Amino acid sequence: MVAQIPYGKVATYGQIALHLGYPRAARTVGWALHALPEGTEIPWHRVINSQGRVSTSCLAHSADLQRAMLEEEGILFNERGFVDLALYRWEGPAGGGR
Numbered sequence: 001m002v003a004q005i006p007y008g009k010v011a012t013y014g015q016i017a018l019h020l021g022y023p024r025a026a027r028t029v030g031w032a033l034h035a036l037p038e039g040t041e042i043p044w045h046r047v048i049n050s051q052g053r054v055s056t057s058c059l060a061h062s063a064d065l066q067r068a069m070l071e072e073e074g075i076l077f078n079e080r081g082f083v084d085l086a087l088y089r090w091e092g093p094a095g096g097g098r
Helices: 013-019 026-034 063-072
Strands: none
Touching: 026 063
16 A cells, blocks of 8 residues: 555555554554565655654654655655645545555
């Protein structure tokens, strides 16, 4: 599901869980992304929290790295570090998930 998020868009952990059919598994999505191998092509950086903020605490994938990767895709953050989800949120797969 995360591989489908287009360049310049973001999704939330909860949104990914919902599209996979597990609406209460947002944390599990985060753990799965954290477990991705180094050099993965899965765009883990495009998944943020439901408030529109980067929320990683992983040393290997710092919040600064994630933010920089999103900014490279043209995603803007406001002065408080929030992404405008109304503007940048991916609506999900055309089939509605699953």
